[in-house]
Amino acid sequence: MPNDHPLLHTARTLTILHERRLSEDCCAHEETDRQRTDLVHSIDTWIDKQLPPSHGAASVHTETVGEVIDRLAQCTAAAYAALLSACEWDLWDAWERLAELAVGYEDLATDVRSGRRRLPGCH
DSSP: OGGGOHHHHHHHHHHHHHHHHHHSOGGGHHHHHHHHHHHHHHHHHHHHHHSOOOOTTSEEOSSOHHHHHHHHHHHHHHHHHHTTOSOHHHHHHHHHHHHHHHHHHHHHHHHHHHTSEEOTTOO
């Protein structure tokens, strides 16, 4: 089943954590952020096992896939929160940022698969 993919499951969990972070007291952020860090690491570990060795000439991307997925989750949580906002601009801006980041993620995936880019820490 497509929803059983480990990245989708982890991305959903990251989104839930970002939603929680938006509504919780800042004192509680430490535990939520620790959970996010663990999930980002698990994504990066999974990705590292899936990819063949990168070419030495490939340029290095600035973030790991886990970090990009965490930002996608953050933008997703913000976009859904903006649905409750009375400000139309906040809604448009949040969804625009999410769409741009999603395109960037697709570009990164394409570049990594083709060997034009490599991920930090991957050899």
